[in-house]
Amino acid sequence: MTKKYSYSAEDESLVAPVLYTFLVDPLVKVLPYRLPANLITLSSFTCIAVAFGIAVHGFYVKRYDFWWLIPLLTLAYLVGDCADGKQARKTGTGSPLGEYFDHFWDSFVTGLLMGILMISFGVTKPFVIVIGFFNLYCGQIGAFWERYKLRVMYFGKLGTNEGVLAIGLTSWLMSIPIIHTYADRELLWSITGGDALIIVILSGAAVSAIHSIGRTKQVSPQLITHLLLSFILTCTVSILYTHQIVYITLVVALYNVFFLASLLAAINSESKECFPDIIVPLSLIASYMFPAATTAIQYAQIIYLAIRVIIKFAVVFKLNKQYWYWINPPPPEHT
Secondary structure (H helix, E strand, O other), X not given: OEOXXXXXEEXXXXXXXXXXHHHHHHHHHHOOOOXXXXXXXXXXXXXXXXXXXXXXXXXXXXXXXXXXXXXXXXXXXXXXXXXXXXXXXXXXXXXXXXHHHHHHXXXXXXXXXXXXXXXXXXXXXXXXXXXHHHHHHHHHHHHHHHHHHHOOEEEOOOOHHXXXXXXXXXXXXXXXXXXXXXXXXXXXXXXXXXXXXXHHHHHHHHHHHHHHHHHHOOOOHHHHHHHHHHHHHHHHHHHHOOOOHHHHHHHHHHHHHHHHHHHHHHHOEOOOOOOOOOHHHHHHHHHHHOHHHHHHHHHHHHHHHHHHHHHHHHHHHHHOHHHOOOOOOOOHHHX
């Protein structure tokens, strides 16, 4: 059963007023009325996917080719991520599917952005990798948990918008040799300037998660179990496969996306968040015991999680397919 749809948000972002005034509002004014918001969402996600591809290419060839595109692509993503909701309101096509579709891709973006940041800074310390990925996903899970329980999305003064811009800008800055050299200098206990920056910034995401979940005054066994298993998974792959940052990005992202997909589905339905996956965390034992099969197990983990995520998405899409538009209906005066 689907609840009556409504969307409520409290946005205190410092960047949002400037972003909307100079980029989002002018863009939405000229967008065709019949352009669906869902296609804007998909296009903005593509920007981050391309940025991640640029970072991965640099990781393997050990060069910063086209790195200057990363801040531009992250800005394009951010504008699109803001414009899709405004386009939906402009055309009266806001829906549970639209919200799900938007946040579903946002949950992928979280992992890809952290992967870009880790590659840019050349992070190889397991505890920094864990702080980055786990804390950032904690922040996102906390925000969606608050939306689920209190029916409101809260954006703090230093939140998603600021984080996306900061990751895009710092990733590009790290491609400049002199800046990378300074960031690699050890400050204390082998912690570099880059490590310290990531630790400080991403600690804020953890605090944000605590505040979000605390405001709901509610937790569930599923939420607690997922956070525990996600932490164990992130720690394990960061320790065992420190230099395989692309694999770490994909497996951690997909693992969290699977849980988030069920949480997002529960927001506008009578369902509850699903119990987190235990197969992938358990498969790490096999990977450790049979190192010769590690690569095969890693591919199997990613394929398995991708299939589960696709199935979860397909179920939600089928239940809400009446809200999907390839082309928006004409404006009321033309009907």
